[in-house]
């Protein structure tokens with residue numbers, strides 16, 4: 001497994017592979033890797049001749065300084081996991097490699113931005129779409145893999161790739177969960193034992209909401225019930241608990257056509273202490 005820190009070294013390796021007609025899959029991460037990230041790497045390995053994993057904690061996508069400062073870093077363990085997973089190349093740029101002095105371009109998507117994490121974390125989505133665009137250009141892959149855990153991010157990146165004519169397939173990989181269905185997240189490492197026991201409530205509420213809606217309960221009523229259960233379980237604050245279209249993130253409510261409702265997805269973000277957890281779940285499951 002090669003480890004490179006500069007875009008020149010990255011380009012040299014990628015150009016060699018392209019000259020040999022090898023197909024390239026990329027997985028972009030912020031490190032502190034877990035089985036969710038490795039599922040993306042596994043999907044990339046199954047579809048491509050070469051797999052690149054990027055590890056870069058992108059300061060532009062953090063709207064909260066404390067979150068950036070306490071974001072877990074575990075590079076040695078990450079590299080071992082990627083080596084074991086059969087990854088060919090790890091790109092580990094420093095901040096000034098991605099944003100050199102004078103850097104001033106932002107990639108911002110005009111739709112699907114003003115809701116969910118885009119509404120509750122100012123600047124976050126622009127930070128994500130900017131860095132992902134740069135990493136797609138730098139790695140020049142045939143396919144790029146994103147977790148459905150960050151569903152809004154996945155849809156926005158599909159939009160960017162289409163709108164900017166990037167010649168890449170953007171592929172969504174289902175969320176990997178713990179045995180108690182908590183979605184794997186690097187931020188789970190920051191949870192206390194008590195918080196870790198509370199965290200699976202998000203999934204329990206999502207799946208109960210999906211059941212109730214399939215049984216014909218009113219959307220507003222079920223969401224109100226869900227918010228109460230989440231707060232009663234010990235979450236301090238809910239950023240959102242909503243049902244939206246999987247296609248364009250349009251809000252779904254009691255006036256929405258029943259077929260559209262059943263094809264919708266539940267989205268939740270809530271705070272346990274200083275840790276913000278997100279999850280989503282399709283109603284039709």
Ligand code: AMP
Nearest residue numbers: 028029030036146147149150175176184
């Ligand atoms: P992150 O390191 O949190 O920026 O995530 C890097 C990539 O891994 C993103 O595409 C995430 O959506 C994906 N990812 C994170 N957690 C999971 C998970 N539990 N299951 C599947 N993919 C995930």
